[in-house]
Amino acid sequence: MKEFLRNDTVTYNLISFTGYRALILFKLLTESPKSYEDIRSYFETNPYIQEQFSMDSLRMYLNTLKVAGCTVEKTVIDKIPRYYVPKNPFNLKITPEQKKSLIKIYKTLTQNLAVEEIVQLDNLLLKLVQYIDDENFVNDYKKVSVLKRENTEIVTKLQKCCETKKRIIVSYNSPHSGIKDIEMITQKLLYHNNKLYLRAKGLEYKDETDFLISRIIEIKEIKEVTNTEANQIAPKLSVIYKLKTNGTVPDLESGEKLLEIDQSYATIMISGSNSFYINQRLLEYGSSCTVISPTDYKENFLKQLKEIRGNYD
Amino acid sequence: MIRTKRKLPKKFNISGVRMLKLLGLLYQGDTQVKDVIKLFYDTPKQREANSVHVSLCKYLNTLKIIGIRVEKHKDKYEAYNLPYTYSFTAKELETIQKFKQCSDLILEGKSKESFDKFIKALENRYDDNTQTLVNTIDKTDLLDFSFYFKSMKEQLAECEKYISDNQILDILYALKGGDERRVSGRPLEINFGKRSAFLKLYNHKDSQIYEIALKNIRSIIQSPQKSGTQMAHTTSIVFKLHGRLAENYELKENEICKGTDNEGSLIIVNQNEDITILLHRLLRYGKNCTVCTPISIREQMKELIEQTIANYS
Numbered sequence: 001m002k003e004f005l006r007n008d009t010v011t012y013n014l015i016s017f018t019g020y021r022a023l024i025l026f027k028l029l030t031e032s033p034k035s036y037e038d039i040r041s042y043f044e045t046n047p048y049i050q051e052q053f054s055m056d057s058l059r060m061y062l063n064t065l066k067v068a069g070c071t072v073e074k075t076v077i078d079k080i081p082r083y084y085v086p087k088n089p090f091n092l093k094i095t096p097e098q099k100k101s102l103i104k105i106y107k108t109l110t111q112n113l114a115v116e117e118i119v120q121l122d123n124l125l126l127k128l129v130q131y132i133d134d135e136n137f138v139n140d141y142k143k144v145s146v147l148k149r150e151n152t153e154i155v156t157k158l159q160k161c162c163e164t165k166k167r168i169i170v171s172y173n174s175p176h177s178g179i180k181d182i183e184m185i186t187q188k189l190l191y192h193n194n195k196l197y198l199r200a201k202g203l204e205y206k207d208e209t210d211f212l213i214s215r216i217i218e219i220k221e222i223k224e225v226t227n228t229e230a231n232q233i234a235p236k237l238s239v240i241y242k243l244k245t246n247g248t249v250p251d252l253e254s255g256e257k258l259l260e261i262d263q264s265y266a267t268i269m270i271s272g273s274n275s276f277y278i279n280q281r282l283l284e285y286g287s288s289c290t291v292i293s294p295t296d297y298k299e300n301f302l303k304q305l306k307e308i309r310g311n312y313d
Numbered sequence: 314m315i316r317t318k319r320k321l322p323k324k325f326n327i328s329g330v331r332m333l334k335l336l337g338l339l340y341q342g343d344t345q346v347k348d349v350i351k352l353f354y355d356t357p358k359q360r361e362a363n364s365v366h367v368s369l370c371k372y373l374n375t376l377k378i379i380g381i382r383v384e385k386h387k388d389k390y391e392a393y394n395l396p397y398t399y400s401f402t403a404k405e406l407e408t409i410q411k412f413k414q415c416s417d418l419i420l421e422g423k424s425k426e427s428f429d430k431f432i433k434a435l436e437n438r439y440d441d442n443t444q445t446l447v448n449t450i451d452k453t454d455l456l457d458f459s460f461y462f463k464s465m466k467e468q469l470a471e472c473e474k475y476i477s478d479n480q481i482l483d484i485l486y487a488l489k490g491g492d493e494r495r496v497s498g499r500p501l502e503i504n505f506g507k508r509s510a511f512l513k514l515y516n517h518k519d520s521q522i523y524e525i526a527l528k529n530i531r532s533i534i535q536s537p538q539k540s541g542t543q544m545a546h547t548t549s550i551v552f553k554l555h556g557r558l559a560e561n562y563e564l565k566e567n568e569i570c571k572g573t574d575n576e577g578s579l580i581i582v583n584q585n586e587d588i589t590i591l592l593h594r595l596l597r598y599g600k601n602c603t604v605c606t607p608i609s610i611r612e613q614m615k616e617l618i619e620q621t622i623a624n625y626s
Contacts, residue, residue, distance in 0.1 A: 015375040016368075022329030023336070023379055027396065048378065063325040068333035089333070090340045090397055092434055101428040105415045108505035112458040117411070124408045131399055131438075143566075175560045194563060212561070246487070251508070284597040287620035288489055302625050304599055305618060311603040312615040 020048060025061050026070065026085065033075050033082035091133035099137065103144055110146050115189035115196065119155055122147045149214035150196055157219055158198055161186040167203075169221040172211060179217065185225055189213070192277070199274075208273035238271040239278055239297055244288040253281065267292070279304070335372055339383065339392035342433035346388050398440035406443065406450045409435070414455060418462040419505055421473045461508040468527045472512050475500045475535060482514065483534040486525045488589070493531065496523050513587075520548050524587035547585050551605045553578040558601040580605075592617055 021043070028034050028042060036058055043053040062072050062083060069089030075082050094102070106125065110118050122145055129138050142148050147155060161168055169183045184200035190210060191197075197210040240259065243250055245266045252258060252268065260267040270278055275297075282289050282301065291298045331352050338344045338352075353365045373383050382393040401409070409432070416428050439447065462469075475482055483497040498516035504524065505511075511524040551571075554562050559579040564570060571580040583591060592614050595602045604614040 014371060015378060016328050016332060016371045018326045018328035019332030019372055020375045020378070022326060022332050023375070026333065027379075030397065060324045060326060061329060063323040064329035065333070066323075067325045068330045069337070070333075088397070089337050092399075092431075092438060094431060095427065097424060097427045098431040101416065101420055101424050102412075102431070104505070105412055105419065105428075108419055109411060109415055109456075111505065111507045112456070113411075117408075120404060120408045121411070124405050124412075127401075127405070128435075175557055194565075246492075248487070279599070280597045283599060284593050285489065286593050286596055286617050287624060289621075290624040298625075302622065305622050305625075307600040308596070309615070309618045309622065311600060312611065312618070 015048075017049070022061060022064050022068075024049070025058075026065055026088070029065070029072070029083055029085040030088060033077060033084040035080045035082045037080075038082075087133075089133075092128070092131045094132050094134050094137060099134070099140060103140065107144060110191065115191050116159060118146050118191055119152075119159060119189075123152070126152075146191060146194070146196060151216075154216055154219060155189070155196065155213060157222075158186065158213065158216075159189060161219075161222060162188050162198075165225055167223045167225045168200075168219055170211075170219050171217040173215045173217055175215075181220065182211070184209075184211075210274060210277070236271050236273050237275050237278060237297070238269055239282070239294070240267065240269050240292045241282055242267050242290045242292055243285060332372060332375065336376070336381075336395075339376075339381075339390060340395060340434065340437060341430070342391075342437040343430065344390040344392070346385065346390060349390060392437070394441075395437065397438070399435075399438045399443070400440045401443045401446070403446050403450055406446055407455065410450060410452065411455050414459065418456070418459055418466070419469070419503075419510070421470055458508050462505075462510070465510060465527050468530075469503065469510060471533075472500065472503055472527065475512075475533070476502065478535065479539060481536040481538045483536060484512075484514065484525060485531040485533075487529040487531060489593070496525075497536075498523060515547070520546060522547055522585050522587055524590055548588070548607060548610070550583045550586075550588070550591060550607070550610055552581055552583065552595060553603045553605055554581060554598065554601060555579075555603070556601045558598055578603075588613070596621075 024043070024046065025039065028039060034042075036055060039058060040053045043049045043051065065072050065085060070085045071087040072083060072085055075084065106121060109121055113121070125141050125145070129141055158168075160166075165186060167183065167185050169181055171179060172182045173179050183203045185203070187199040187201065187208070189196065190199055192210075196213045198213055198216070199208060199210050201207070202209050243266045244264060245261070247261070247263045249258070249261065250266050250268065253270075255270060255272045257269045257271075258266060259269055270281065272278055279301070282291060283304070291301045334352055335349060338348055349369065350365055353368050376383055376392075379396075380394055381396070384391050384393070413432055416425060416432075420428055436447075479499065481497055482500055483495065485493060485495045487493055496514065496516060497518075498514040501513040501515055501522075503510055503512055510527045512527060512530070514523040514525065515521075516523060553574065555576070555578045559573075559577065562579060562581070564581070565583070565586070567585045568581050568583045571582055573579055588610060592604070592610070595604060595614070596617065604611045
């Protein structure tokens with residue numbers, strides 16, 4: 001044995017030749033379908049084997065691969081039967097507990113990372129799906145995937161467009177007006193309420209809008225933005241509201257600024273060009289929140305509350 | 314070569330099977346020497362200790378001549394240069410690193426151990442290029458939110474223990490607006506959100522689920538009373554979505570759609586969600602959402618809206 005380790009000289013006493021033949025056959029059949037002739041000639045010329053390989057021996061070694069957990073299949077190419085191993089026991093395995101943990105981590109990361117990173121998480125899981133030896137894993141992954149409705153190719157293109165704030169024309173399936181072309185200047189991707197959005201300056205209404213990416217059918221054109229267009233800033237809405245916190249510092253979202261805090265309330269200013277999200281954020285607080293200014297927004301907000309109440313009359 | 318009696322009627326080579334099984338164990342990573350030795354204990358002759366070790370050396374030599382290097386570290390074998398490897402880019406490795414770092418933050422005990430094994434098995438399959446890339450990627454903390462989870466590490470471990478103890482908990486916690494609430498119930502699981510973790514509790518008295526942010530917990534008393542393992546039915550909340558929201562709504566994991574009513578509103582049944590959290594979420598949908606049943610929850614929603622309106626009187 002020491003002799004072998006020193007000079008790598010192989011004799012029948014020092015290795016398992018049967019084991020070696022099984023490994024070589026496994027390697028050959030996982031590469032591509034091989035005929036008996038292909039295998040025989042490989043074995044005859046292999047420096048460690050160099051011997052005849054009968055059809056009976058081949059059958060026995062194919063059984064060996066099966067007993068070890070491989071799937072061995074036969075196909076006919078050019079009228080010659082060929083064998084191959086489409087599935088082997090060395091693929092990455094995942095236990096139900098590991099799957100649960102992987103999904104738990106994925107969900108936590110999607111709640112806490114930027115959209116670009118979330119796209120990378122999804123791309124990685126999509127790759128692992130091919131390696132993991134578990135047919136159910138694809139469905140388990142699809143159930144939680146952030147990109148389950150989106151075309152990943154479109155998401156990647158939009159991501160690149162946002163990096164350099166490109167002007168694009170997309171074909172968009174609007175729930176109101178059906179499929180139409182929209183021209184916009186891309187800003188950033190957002191992950192909000194388990195959906196992926198593209199924030200962009202719409203050139204038709206000159207406002208900043210969040211477009212649901214799953215509704216983008218295709219990106220028709222990508223153009224550079226002129227300096228004038230790039231400098232056009234969409235009008236921003238700033239709302240000041242009071243939040244009952246009993247002295248604890250509230251969690252602020254991007255676009256929010258803490259103006260004042262006392263034993264009972266925090267006064268916060270929220271700014272953004274999308275009044276829809278400002279509305280949603282403030283409504284969700286319920287009775288803990290009171291809008292202070294601007295007056296017209298406050299009146300509209302109260303009007304909305306009364307309309308909601310009307311649903312329960 | 315042996316002929317088996319009933320289950321495997323075909324001829325196969327036991328040495329070939331053993332060789333492939335050994336390879337399988339090495340793919341798992343952290344391969345225990347004792348597990349490898351067990352492979353050689355299937356014939357009376359091989360039960361002699363010397364014979365086992367001689368055979369084992371033969372198999373390891375066989376792996377060596379096909380290019381697999383196996384090293385023994387204390388009671389474990391580590392394999393290098395395994396065939397059938399996976400290739401990952403630097404970006405993908407960085408994402409795997411994020412999965413690992415997040416697992417350090419949110420997994421505990423057996424779940425953590427089991428997930429580490431999965432990662433180890435994946436890393437064992439890296440090809441040469443990937444192995445080289447691993448050394449170049451940033452190993453520092455890649456998660457900007459880790460601070461939040463690190464600060465609640467002790468609380469997380471404590472809650473995991475409560476879940477495994479399966480005893481009734483009496484919890485005092487702060488609500489969003491700062492008011493306090495006391496609730497008792499069986500701890501079910503920990504969920505993770507944006508920079509926060511929640512303990513999910515089932516109260517068998519009102520058949521409701523409570524999701525309590527760990528940072529809002531003021532005190533926990535563990536009662537000696539063991540909780541049953543079965544969870545009785547929780548209250549089902551039925552709500553309707555109207556207008557544009559009905560067209561775009563994406564069902565949550567704990568929701569099912571019961572079709573549409575005569576006016577085209579979508580009927581949704583929600584289960585297993587904290588009712589306070591649910592009502593605040595539904596309030597966000599404005600006049601496009603109405604809670605239907607149970608009446609008590611519909612009244613609760615009405616009260617929440619009225620309290621919010623009262624802020625402006």
